[in-house]
Amino acid sequence: AQSVTQLGSHVSVSEGALVLLRCNYSSSVPPYLFWYVQYPNQGLQLLLKYTSAATLVKGINGFEAEFKKSETSFHLTKPSAHMSDAAEYFCAVIISGGYNKLIFGAGTRLAVHP
Amino acid sequence: DTGVSQNPRHKITKRGQNVTFRCDPISEHNRLYWYRQTLGQGPEFLTYFQNEAQLEKSRLLSDRFSAERPKGSFSTLEIQRTEQGDSAMYLCASSPKGQGAADYGYTFGSGTRLTVV
Numbered sequence: 001a002q003s004v005t006q007l008g009s010h011v012s013v014s015e016g017a018l019v020l021l022r023c024n025y026s027s028s029v030p031p032y033l034f035w036y037v038q039y040p041n042q043g044l045q046l047l048l049k050y051t052s053a054a055t056l057v058k059g060i061n062g063f064e065a066e067f068k069k070s071e072t073s074f075h076l077t078k079p080s081a082h083m084s085d086a087a088e089y090f091c092a093v094i095i096s097g098g099y100n101k102l103i104f105g106a107g108t109r110l111a112v113h114p
Numbered sequence: 115d116t117g118v119s120q121n122p123r124h125k126i127t128k129r130g131q132n133v134t135f136r137c138d139p140i141s142e143h144n145r146l147y148w149y150r151q152t153l154g155q156g157p158e159f160l161t162y163f164q165n166e167a168q169l170e171k172s173r174l175l176s177d178r179f180s181a182e183r184p185k186g187s188f189s190t191l192e193i194q195r196t197e198q199g200d201s202a203m204y205l206c207a208s209s210p211k212g213q214g215a216a217d218y219g220y221t222f223g224s225g226t227r228l229t230v231v
Contacts, residue, residue: 009154034219043118043205043222044157090156100145100209101170102220104156 002027004074004091006105013112019063019078021108023091026072032094033074034102035065039087047089050074061085086112118223120206126229127196134192135226139208146189147220148181149205150174157205163189164211196230203227 007022025031032051036044048059055067065076076089091105119138127133139146144165149157160179162170165186175181178196183189193200204227207220 036222041225041227043120043224044207044220045222046219049219092156101147101159101162102157102207103159107154107156 004105013081019081021076023074034092036090081112120223124227132194137189137206143208144211145209147207151203198230201230
């Protein structure tokens with residue numbers, strides 16, 4: 001069964017520092033992978049997606065993620081954190097054969113301090 | 115097109131009451147999904163519609179929950195005899211048909227936050 005695991009429920013960085021949020025997937029077939037961001041009391045906004053076209057995927061707000069099949073990982077990075085990046089981040093995978101159902105990880109809360 | 119719209123944004127109800135939420139998807143999207151998100155957790159799949167047909171339901175969707183999508187447009191999620199454990203954010207999402215869903219991802223609404231007291 002396809003699933004994702006997010007390592008670290010809370011990550012704290014200084015403003016201007018590198019952001020690294022970890023996601024590992026479990027899939028027997030090439031997956032479709034997504035990162036979503038959720039601000040307090042809001043829905044989820046798509047940051048970026050991997051659909052096998054390119055292993056390095058660039059998203060909105062300066063975020064990017066690299067698909068590494070050998071490590072079954074899809075970590076999210078941003079070179080320089082901004083205060084406005086503080087939010088909850090979710091990694092998700094499409095369940096193939098399941099009506100393209102999105103399955104989410106537990107989430108990582110990113111805190112950015114001055 | 116203004117995206118996926120959910121109403122109400124917040125609902126406080128007493129235990130035992132019935133509540134109904136509405137979701138208006140993006141007009142050209144024929145797929146509609148309901149998710150539930152509790153505090154500190156990722157969204158959990160509840161049910162899926164393709165046009166007006168409800169094609170999949172999670173085991174999380176007890177018999178107190180019912181969802182409809184008449185005419186394949188908006189959808190409603192009803193919870194009967196609410197319990198405190200139903201307190202959560204209920205999210206609706208839509209996506210295009212076919213491979214577009216995998217390539218596109220979903221567009222989520224802002225959610226309805228339910229508090230059962």
